[in-house]
Amino acid sequence: MLLFWGRLYLKFLLQEVIVLRQRIHKIFVVFLAMLFLLAGCSSGDQSGQQVEQMDLAPTIGHKDVNNDTGELKVHFIDVGQGDSILIETPGGQNMLIDAGERDQGEKVVNYIKSQGIDKLHFVVGTHPHSDHIGGLVKVIESIPVEKIYLPRVTHTSRSFENLLEAISNKGLKISTAVAGVKISLADGEASFIAPVGEDYEGLNNYSAVIKLTYGSASFLFTGDAEKLSEKEMLANGTDLKADVLKVGHHGSVSSTSSNFLQAVSPEYAVIMCGSGNDYGHPHKETLAALSGLEVYRTDSDGTIIISTDGNNYNITTGNKIAAQDKVVSNKDNSVYYIGNKNSKKFHRTDCANLPAENNRVYFATCEEAVNQGYTPCGSCNP
Numbered sequence: 001m002l003l004f005w006g007r008l009y010l011k012f013l014l015q016e017v018i019v020l021r022q023r024i025h026k027i028f029v030v031f032l033a034m035l036f037l038l039a040g041c042s043s044g045d046q047s048g049q050q051v052e053q054m055d056l057a058p059t060i061g062h063k064d065v066n067n068d069t070g071e072l073k074v075h076f077i078d079v080g081q082g083d084s085i086l087i088e089t090p091g092g093q094n095m096l097i098d099a100g101e102r103d104q105g106e107k108v109v110n111y112i113k114s115q116g117i118d119k120l121h122f123v124v125g126t127h128p129h130s131d132h133i134g135g136l137v138k139v140i141e142s143i144p145v146e147k148i149y150l151p152r153v154t155h156t157s158r159s160f161e162n163l164l165e166a167i168s169n170k171g172l173k174i175s176t177a178v179a180g181v182k183i184s185l186a187d188g189e190a191s192f193i194a195p196v197g198e199d200y201e202g203l204n205n206y207s208a209v210i211k212l213t214y215g216s217a218s219f220l221f222t223g224d225a226e227k228l229s230e231k232e233m234l235a236n237g238t239d240l241k242a243d244v245l246k247v248g249h250h251g252s253v254s255s256t257s258s259n260f261l262q263a264v265s266p267e268y269a270v271i272m273c274g275s276g277n278d279y280g281h282p283h284k285e286t287l288a289a290l291s292g293l294e295v296y297r298t299d300s301d302g303t304i305i306i307s308t309d310g311n312n313y314n315i316t317t318g319n320k321i322a323a324q325d326k327v328v329s330n331k332d333n334s335v336y337y338i339g340n341k342n343s344k345k346f347h348r349t350d351c352a353n354l355p356a357e358n359n360r361v362y363f364a365t366c367e368e369a370v371n372q373g374y375t376p377c378g379s380c381n382p
């Protein structure tokens with residue numbers, strides 16, 4: 001009998017401990033969220049048109065200078081389905097916009113380090129979706145960051161909690177990304193032109209949108225901003241014209257409305273998406289809207305680097321073969337080779353032995369198919 005009551009009491013105690021742990025976790029999350037909101041409020045008060053003063057000038061001429069070519073370099077890092085953009089200014093300032101999913105964090109860190117960069121002056125998490133901020137945790141843990149911008153919105157996901165934790169562990173204060181806030185670049189200009197509003201249904205429209213200009217060259221980085229945000233940017237009277245457009249929301253039909261595209265009127269469009277992604281990105285409607293432009297895609301081109309001296313652009317892609325394929329592919333857009341998930345063979349798109357729709361996997365190049373363990377079909381000989 002005594003044993004019975006003893007066990008019961010022990011069980012009760014255990015339950016109490018579990019409930020307590022859950023409570024502590026909840027309190028911790030709420031605490032982090034409050035910290036974030038407070039930080040957001042404090043810098044939000046100074047938003048508007050104010051230029052944020054930073055002591056960045058001293059870094060010029062120091063070790064940080066890793067780019068003495070007089071060129072601005074923008075790397076659209078291939079992180080599969082997600083965004084990650086690294087910007088190097090001629091004066092040696094570095095900015096990172098997003099870092100893909102959590103499992104891409106290490107790749108992004110290695111990529112940044114491989115460019116000789118050991119410090120990020122600005123980091124922007126466009127919005128709390130994991131395909132944008134997941135990898136930022138690893139980045140913040142691995143590379144010194146001076147300033148981090150996030151839009152003023154919270155999310156209950158693990159990746160967002162981890163991000164807030166990493167930020168607080170490094171003693172960083174979050175600055176609010178909101179239309180009108182300028183990023184103090186020593187050379188060139190960068191400012192947030194969205195989010196314009198403060199209350200949206202989905203997280204995508206909270207996306208921080210950045211316009212970057214250097215000389216007469218210009219870039220627009222849109223995150224996952226959708227048509228509503230595009231409409232607000234237009235209504236705000238923002239000068240949207242940019243030579244290079246990072247196409248919104250991985251080329252989804254949710255974004256790139258015709259009015260917006262017309263106002264930006266880019267020469268080059270970059271779509272960041274993973275090959276064979278679950279969402280069918282980029283959507284064919286978006287590709288049709290972009291026809292006539294020079295379109296680059298991380299799923300087929302790998303990492304895309306666009307350098308500019310302020311006038312001319314030089315574009316290189318990680319996968320040169322893909323770049324050649326792209327010219328051919330502009331006729332039929334996205335797919336070049338089709339693999340069979342079961343037989344692990346891959347085919348030309350006009351092969352008579354194509355697998356059933358649900359067994360297909362798509363490749364931009366033969367190399368990509370071979371790298372993933374697929375062998376060429378004997379009859380169409382890709």
Ligand SMILES: [Zn+2]
Binds near residue numbers: 082083224250
């Ligand atoms: Zn996304």
Ligand SMILES: [Zn+2]
Binds near residue numbers: 203204224
């Ligand atoms: Zn998103």
